[in-house]
Amino acid sequence: MEVCLCLCSISRSSSITKFGTSPILIALLLSLMCFTYTDAYDVLDPNGNITVKWDVKSWTPDGYVAIITIYNFQKYRHIQAPGWQLSWTWAKKEVIWSAVGSQATEQGDCSRFKGNIPHCCKRDPTIVDLFPGTPYNHQIANCCKGGVISSWIQDPEKAVSAFQLSVGQAGTSNKSVRLPKNFTLKAPGPGYTCGPATKGKPTKFLTPDGRRFTQALMTWNVTCTYSQFQAQTAPSCCVSLSSFYNDTIINCPTCTCGCQNNITHPGTCIEPDSPYLASALRISEKNDYKPLVRCTKHMCPIRVHWHVKTNYKAYWRVKITITNFIYRMNYSQWNLVVQHPNFENLTQIFSFNYAPLVPYGPINDTAMFWGIKYYNDLLMQGGPYGNVQSEILLRKDKSKFTFEKGWAFPRKVYFNGDNCVMPPPDVYPYLPNASGHSGLILLHCLATILISLILLHNL
Known part of the structure; x- marks a missing residue:
């Protein structure tokens, strides 16, 4: 962000000198350009993306059978429930005769077909994953996870999803088949931008007996990248701070993610002791993912609290608490990414998994935390059990360590890949003598x- 602002200042000055343009207008335009760029580019995971691989495995009388595989190469951003949706536009008049491990959300107009009716006739189909427990004869490898895909660091084996399509009216050779266009990935909401499909090196597949490789007849690749700016207009999480050496608790700024406005927009939030809470939770299954946020001053679905707990001679200790303020929504496979200059000396984590992120080469100042399977990997919905917490122990680096000027607090915090709003540094809990x-x-x-x-x- 600092580099971007510096570039904006330089550009603004040169523009004013050369063209005599209004300084206010130039500054506004350049600041907007810089904001969009820095938000779309993930400095912590610069090469992270979701790649869709389309492998034509065999020809049929009027088309082909393809395996479509979704690889999540993002280090810490995953796809949570209700799962991914993948759509595209056919280049010709293709139809989907059948799908295995997935289904189209709409069949479309198939009235021109008699007898054998295709699974989907839409020119721009949308495909979703099937749920666990799907009958075995409707499954293929890596399908049927409800559209949930893990991040690459948390579980690389579950960072893949796949399905099979039998495509008709598509051509029956490498020369007659056309690549689909306008790929769109929703996971589960907006935020991903997909590039065009490009021909790639044919994928090799290992036969079931493990003794022979076969090769795809054709392979196409589509790369999708994420932008938080495109995904949402308001933040989704905030950070609060406290310490053992100061009684002040620095709460999330008021209206961080929105403001309470039940007068003009009823249902914006609900109080925990409201008599309507029980009835609001008894809703139809299809609306399970519609937010129902607990009323707070910050109005954020997620709050991360960082508490500097103890000071030892050679170590210091921090307690991290993540609180879910959304009723009727659990966060599965959640993760937390934190930047702090002392993470190179992180010694022990008591109840989270941990992996270092090293986006800047040898500098190890970024840590990724996530839950322990079957223990705290599910962040429960808002209520008395809607939180997870852990403590971390860090060794003091004599050349860097200090409690002064808010040094003990994180520089950046991300929950599920979204940048959380930090309190302004001038209000951090400082040492009493500071x-x-x-x-x-x-x-x-x-x-x-x-x-x-x-x-x-x-x-």
Whole structure:
């Protein structure tokens, strides 16, 4: 972000000098351009993407059978329930005769067919994953997970989803088949932008007996990248801070993710002791993912609390608590990414999994945390059990360590890949003597200025 702002300032100055354009207008336009770029580019995972691989396995009388595989190559961003949706536009008049491990959300107009009716006749089909428990004869490898895909670091074996399509009216050779266009990935909402399908090196498949490789007849690749700016207009999480050396608790800023507005927009949030809470939770299954947020000053679905707990001679200890304020929604396979300069000396994590992220080469200042399977990998819906917590122990680096000026607090926090709003640094819980020391410096400066003015006056 600092680099971007610097570039904006340079560009603005040169534009004013050369063209005499309004400084305010230039600054506004350039700041918008910079904001979009930095938000779309993930500095913590610069090469992260979702790749869709389309492998034509065999020819049929009027088309082909293809295996479509979705690989999540993002380090910490995963696809949670209700799962992915993949859509595209056919290049010709193709139809989907059958699907295995997935289904189209709409059949479309198949009235021109008699007898054998295709699974989907839409020119722009949307495909979704099947759920666990699907009959075995409707499954293929890596299908039927309800559209949920793990991030690459959390579980690379579950960072893949696949399905099979039998495509008709498509051509029966490499020369007659056309690549689909306009790929769109929703996971589960917007945020991903997909590039065009490109021909790639044919994929090799291992036969069931493990003794022979076969090769796809054709392979296409589609790359999709994520932008939080496109995914949502408002933040989805915030950070609060506290410490053992200061009684002040720095809460999330008011209206961080929105404001309570039940007068003009009823149902914006609900109080935990409201008599309507029980009835609001008894809803139809199809609306399970519609947000029902607990009323707070910050109105964020997720709050991350960082508490500097203890100071030892050679170590210091932090407690991290993640609270879910959404009723009727659980976060499965959640993860937390935190930046702090002392993570190179992280010694012990007590009840989370941990992996270092090293986006800047040898600098190890970013940690990824996620839940332990069957213990706290499910962040329950809002309520008394809607939180997970852990403690971490860090060794003191004598060249860096200090409790002064908010150094002990994180620089950035991400929940499920979204950047959480931090309190402004000037309100961090400082050491008790830090404010006094600053006050003395201020008084000294004022006294110096006053004396200088008196001397000048006497001259």
